[in-house]
Every structure is written in structure tokens, then in C-alpha cells.
Amino acid sequence: MTDHQQQKRQKITNSCSQTANESGGAEEVGDQESGIEGFPVEVIGNILSHVANVKDVVRASWTCRKWRVALRHYLHTLHTLQHHESKFLPAFQRSRTEQLEFLLTDTLLQTMRLQSLHILHMTKFSATAVIAWLLHTGDSLRHLTYEVPMSTLYVDMLERCGRMRCLESLHLRYATIRFTADPTTQRFLCLLSLTLSNMIDVTTLQLQSLVSTCRKLESFSLATSIVTSTDPQWTLNLTSSSLKSFFLDGMYFDSVKLEANLLKALRLRDSMFTNFKLQKGARLSSLRIDNIMIVDDLDLGNSTNYFLDLEEMEVRRSCVNVWDVIDHVFSNPSSKLRKLELIRRATTVCYPVLPLNVETIARLFPRLDRLHLSDEVLDISTTTAGNQLQGPTIFEKLRFLELHCLRSHEAILLVIDGALKKCPNLIQLVVACHNGSQFALDFMTPFAKLVRQFSHVNISFKSTVP
Numbered sequence: 001m002t003d004h005q006q007q008k009r010q011k012i013t014n015s016c017s018q019t020a021n022e023s024g025g026a027e028e029v030g031d032q033e034s035g036i037e038g039f040p041v042e043v044i045g046n047i048l049s050h051v052a053n054v055k056d057v058v059r060a061s062w063t064c065r066k067w068r069v070a071l072r073h074y075l076h077t078l079h080t081l082q083h084h085e086s087k088f089l090p091a092f093q094r095s096r097t098e099q100l101e102f103l104l105t106d107t108l109l110q111t112m113r114l115q116s117l118h119i120l121h122m123t124k125f126s127a128t129a130v131i132a133w134l135l136h137t138g139d140s141l142r143h144l145t146y147e148v149p150m151s152t153l154y155v156d157m158l159e160r161c162g163r164m165r166c167l168e169s170l171h172l173r174y175a176t177i178r179f180t181a182d183p184t185t186q187r188f189l190c191l192l193s194l195t196l197s198n199m200i201d202v203t204t205l206q207l208q209s210l211v212s213t214c215r216k217l218e219s220f221s222l223a224t225s226i227v228t229s230t231d232p233q234w235t236l237n238l239t240s241s242s243l244k245s246f247f248l249d250g251m252y253f254d255s256v257k258l259e260a261n262l263l264k265a266l267r268l269r270d271s272m273f274t275n276f277k278l279q280k281g282a283r284l285s286s287l288r289i290d291n292i293m294i295v296d297d298l299d300l301g302n303s304t305n306y307f308l309d310l311e312e313m314e315v316r317r318s319c320v321n322v323w324d325v326i327d328h329v330f331s332n333p334s335s336k337l338r339k340l341e342l343i344r345r346a347t348t349v350c351y352p353v354l355p356l357n358v359e360t361i362a363r364l365f366p367r368l369d370r371l372h373l374s375d376e377v378l379d380i381s382t383t384t385a386g387n388q389l390q391g392p393t394i395f396e397k398l399r400f401l402e403l404h405c406l407r408s409h410e411a412i413l414l415v416i417d418g419a420l421k422k423c424p425n426l427i428q429l430v431v432a433c434h435n436g437s438q439f440a441l442d443f444m445t446p447f448a449k450l451v452r453q454f455s456h457v458n459i460s461f462k463s464t465v466p
Contacts, residue, residue: 116144195220309334311337341370358422371398
């Protein structure tokens with residue numbers, strides 16, 4: 001072989017080797033970019049924050065070093081699952097709780113920027129562990145949900161949480177109030193939302209003091225709690241210059257007086273009061289009342305301006321005094337109202353007949369998007385059903401309509417037919433009665449005609465509790 005041929009062969013060999021190296025290097029880069037190491041550490045931290053159980057977060061962090069770094073520096077939310085361990089023996093329950101407590105402590109002490117912590121568990125944690133969690137996350141935590149029975153050694157959760165610098169949302173269950181609010185001591189500097197449920201041995205004075213301590217509080221909810229009072233009248237007086245949303249659920253007071261000038265949303269459910277009074281010039285945008293008994297007086301303000309900004313109103317299964325509010329709303333209708341729900345329940349209580357019909361609702365509230373009505377509210381019968389539909393006004397913007405049938409099935413059919421004609425842009429129609437499936441079978445033929453005539457509307461049925 002000549003020198004010229006040897007040189008030519010050497011060039012070809014070198015060229016092949018270079019090509020192979022370049023392709024191999026490209027494959028490595030491609031594998032590296034497409035593999036787990038290609039994820040930015042911030043994205044990995046966000047992925048771990050959406051995992052619903054701390055055990056799975058720990059397992060995922062063992063994947064590689066980068067995921068462990070994400071756990072320490074970029075995990076912003078941590079959850080524990082709700083455990084129902086009543087089927088286990090007490091000794092096994094304690095073992096599982098101790099393991100979870102150790103795992104939570106070990107994981108939390110590794111995090112540096114945790115912003116949300118949600119702990120829901122049916123058994124007790126030790127006070128030492130709980131205090132360690134709160135101390136370590138005190139400078140970064142913004143949202144805390146703690147639904148755990150009282151710890152083995154008592155921990156004043158509200159007193160501890162009041163020291164957190166950045167806490168904006170707090171949801172406590174099975175807690176109590178032990179500290180006394182001192183105006184000179186700054187607590188809950190950034191708290192915007194407070195939810196208390198299943199509180200134990202709390203007095204009305206402690207609740208009043210707690211609300212006044214939270215200077216930036218915008219939302220307050222109190223549910224199914226044992227509240228005592230030194231006042232024989234059992235009065236709850238709450239005053240807040242920042243409160244915008246107030247919710248009572250499963251509570252019983254002689255009198256409730258709420259003074260909140262900025263209040264926008266009021267919700268009362270499954271409660272009983274002798275008197276309820278909303279003081280000063282709040283202008284509500286949302287009013288929701290469900291299964292409320294007011295013995296004497298419900299005073300939501302005598303000014304006509306109180307309901308002019310109303311965008312949502314729901315009144316369900318409530319006493320006669322509550323329904324008096326509807327007269328005031330209809331006398332001073334809000335042009336902003338988008339959702340209206342008036343549902344009664346068939347009982348022996350004699351409700352007054354309200355001068356309501358579909359035409360009146362369409363005329364007073366032209367921007368309605370969702371409408372829920374029962375035949376009792378409209379006083380519908382086979383002889384009066386036609387009167388509900390008289391008039392030229394139509395619901396231009398109504399998209400959702402739900403009709404509850406508690407009396408005459410034949411009469412509600414007439415209302416449904418007329419309502420579909422008055423709602424040209426309707427998308428969903430729901431018919432609710434005691435036995436929705438049987439109702440659909442009994443009136444299959446007329447509903448089949450409606451479905452063919454109004455094919456653009458999705459008609460469905462549902463059963464309600466008698």
C-alpha cells in the first residue's frame with residue numbers, strides 16, 4: 001500500500017471517529033435535557049408542593065440530589081391526609097401517629113421557605129412537636145390549617161400563631177382561646193382570614209377580643225363551637241373596621257350585633273338567634289341564609305342603600321322573619337344581582353304569600369345569570385301557573401335555571417315550558433323534587449317534547465331531601 005493510500009485511509013478513519021463522538025455527545029446532551037436532571041429546581045419544588053401526602057413527598061425527594069434540594073429550598077406547601085384509623089387497635093394507632101409525627105418533624109425542619117401547611121389528622125400529636133413546627137415556620141408560613149384534636153400536652157394554638165410574622169390565613173379546629181388580648185401587644189399582624197370550628201369552652205368576650213386584635217382581618221368564620229357567656233343575655237358583639245366577610249354555622253345566641261362598615265358578604269347557616277342586627281352602613285354584595293331561625297328581629301339595615309350592590313342572594317329553609325328581608329330587597333332592587341335563590345321546604349309553618357312571579361323577577365333583575373326557585377315561593381298551582389308567565393320581559397342573560405317542585409308536578413310543567421320560552425340563552429335546566437327519577441318517568445312524554453323543542457338546553461333531574 002502506497003503512502004498516498006495510507007494517508008487517505010487515515011483521514012477517513014479520523015472523520016468517522018469525529019462523527020461518532022459528535023453524535024454520542026449529542027445523545028448525552030439530549031438524554032440529560034430530557035431526563036429528570038433537566039427539570040429546573042423551582043419546577044420540582046412546585047411539583048412536590050402539589051403532592052397530597054407528606055409520605056409521598058419524602059419518597060419523591062429520594063429520587064436524586066436535585067429533588068432533595070427542591071424539598072429544602074423550594075417546597076412551598078405541605079399536606080397530610082385525613083386518617084380514619086378507628087378500625088386499628090389503640091396501640092397501632094399510637095405507632096402510626098408517632099411515625100407520622102417524626103416524619104413531619106424531620107421534613108419540616110429541612111424546609112426553608114414553606115408558605116402553606118395543612119395538617120388534618122384524627123389522633124393527637126405531642127405538644128413538643130407542634131411547637132417545633134410552629135417555631136421553625138414562623139418567619140415564612142402564610143397559610144395554616146390545623147384540624148387535630150388537642151395535643152397530649154396543651155398547646156395554645158392561637159397564642160402561638162399570633163406571633164407569626166407573615167400568617168395571612170388560619171383555620172383551626174378543636175382549639176380554644178386562652179390568652180387575653182392586650183391592645184399594646186401586636187398579634188396577627190398580617191392575618192386576613194380566620195376560621196374557627198369545633199371550638200372548646202370559648203366565651204363571647206374572648207371572641208370579641210380576638211376579632212378586635214386582628215387589625216387587618218377581612219374574613220371571619222365561626223362554626224359549631226361551644227361558646228359560653230357571662231352575660232345572661234348571651235350576646236355576641238363584634239366590631240371590626242376591616243371585616244368584609246362574616247359566616248356563622250351551627251351557632252346559637254340570644255343576640256348578635258355586628259358592626260363592620262366594609263362588610264360585603266354575610267352568610268348564616270343552621271343557626272338560631274333571638275335578634276340579629278347589622279349595624280352602621282355596610283353595603284352587602286352577597287347574602288346567604290340557610291336554615292335560620294330568628295325569633296324576634298332580623299335587622300340588616302333600614303337604609304335603601306344596603307342592598308343596592310347586591311350581586312348574590314340565597315334564602316333557603318328559613319323562618320318567616322328571614323323572608324321579610326326579601327320584601328326589602330324587591331322594594332329596592334339591585335341592578336347588579338346575578339344570582340338569586342329562593343327555596344323553601346314543605347313544612348307545617350305558614351309562610352306568607354310573596355307577590356313574586358317569573359315576570360317580576362325578570363323585570364327587576366335584568367342581569368340575572370343563575371336562578372333557583374321553588375313552587376312554594378311562587379305559590380304555584382294548576383290554576384295560577386299561567387299567571388307566572390304573563391308579560392313581555394325575558395331573561396336575556398340567564399344561563400342556569402333550577403326549579404324545585406314541592407307541590408304540583410303538573411303545574412311545574414307549565415312553568416318549565418314558559419320559562420324556557422322566556423330564557424333564549426339558557427344552557428342548563430335542573431328540575432329538583434323529592435324523587436327526581438320517578439318524576440322524569442311520570443312525565444317522560446311532555447319532557448321529550450321539550451327536549452326536542454329546546455335542544456340547546458341541557459335538562460336534568462335531581463332528588464332533594466324532603
